[in-house]
Amino acid sequence: MLLVDRETMQKIDNFAINELKIPSLCLVERAALSVMDNINLDIRQTFAIVVSCGNNGADGLALARNLLAIGKNCYIYIVGNKNKASRDFIINYNACKNLTKEIYSIETIEDMDFLRENLDKVNTIIDGIFGTGLNRPVSGIYANIIDLINEKNIYTISIDLPSGFDANGQNNYGSYVDSDLIVCMQIFKKGLYEDRYFRDKTVVCDIGLPKIAIEKFTEI
Numbered sequence: 001m002l003l004v005d006r007e008t009m010q011k012i013d014n015f016a017i018n019e020l021k022i023p024s025l026c027l028v029e030r031a032a033l034s035v036m037d038n039i040n041l042d043i044r045q046t047f048a049i050v051v052s053c054g055n056n057g058a059d060g061l062a063l064a065r066n067l068l069a070i071g072k073n074c075y076i077y078i079v080g081n082k083n084k085a086s087r088d089f090i091i092n093y094n095a096c097k098n099l100t101k102e103i104y105s106i107e108t109i110e111d112m113d114f115l116r117e118n119l120d121k122v123n124t125i126i127d128g129i130f131g132t133g134l135n136r137p138v139s140g141i142y143a144n145i146i147d148l149i150n151e152k153n154i155y156t157i158s159i160d161l162p163s164g165f166d167a168n169g170q171n172n173y174g175s176y177v178d179s180d181l182i183v184c185m186q187i188f189k190k191g192l193y194e195d196r197y198f199r200d201k202t203v204v205c206d207i208g209l210p211k212i213a214i215e216k217f218t219e220i
């Protein structure tokens with residue numbers, strides 16, 4: 001089983017995008033659709049998409065856009081500074097704004113109360129807060145949101161990694177999302193595979209990263 005640590009995954013991503021000129025927006029879209037392929041859309045009608053402003057969030061917004069396109073109810077909650085958002089986040093954010101009014105920034109304690117109340121409206125939570133970009137302990141509003149998601153007994157899918165969980169399985173960054181399903185992009189992240197608790201609820205999906213990019217940084 002091929003495994004990667006966080007740093008190697010980032011090198012593969014960056015090589016594919018910057019050297020092979022694979023459009024990152026295509027990878028984000030494939031990631032979003034791979035999550036969608038793992039949702040039973042007959043029983044799941046209402047979604048809370050919780051994102052921060054990096055590309056894990058871009059995956060989440062691309063998923064929201066695709067769910068809204070088929071008429072699903074999506075409530076989008078954004079934590080973090082949109083002014084520092086990634087390009088792929090902004091592109092998907094601008095599209096989602098034209099498809100729903102239910103987009104909320106979560107910054108204050110009042111916003112947290114609003115989120116606590118509104119999560120009860122959905123039967124599925126999508127965790128697009130952090131992926132391989134997580135590089136320090138979670139704190140403040142990020143930790144509060146992760147704890148809130150875990151308080152709710154709502155079916156939760158994490159994009160790529162449970163937010164707050166270190167891809168290498170080495171650092172304890174504090175709270176992490178205790179998701180029901182983890183849809184991991186392209187290659188099993190080491191930290192997920194090495195712990196049965198995570199491995200048994202992870203599916204790994206091809207998002208179109210070329211073999212030559214993967215082989216360049218791993219011993220296949």
Ligand SMILES: NC(=O)C1=CN([C@@H]2O[C@H](COP(=O)(O)OP(=O)(O)OC[C@H]3O[C@@H](n4cnc5c(N)ncnc54)[C@H](O)[C@@H]3O)[C@@H](O)[C@H]2O)[C@@H](O)CC1
Nearest residue numbers: 013024027028054055056130131132133134135136137160
């Ligand atoms: N272009 C790419 O590199 C692709 C990335 N993809 C998705 O994007 C993810 C990686 O995206 P990013 O590198 O933008 O990072 P993330 O979206 O994982 O994290 C967002 C940002 O949060 C900040 N951060 C890290 N730890 C934090 C903490 N404890 N508290 C507050 N902020 C913190 C970092 O500045 C990081 O850039 C992958 O896990 C995957 O889901 C995939 O769509 C494939 C393509």
Ligand SMILES: [K+]
Nearest residue numbers: 127130159163
């Ligand atoms: K995540």
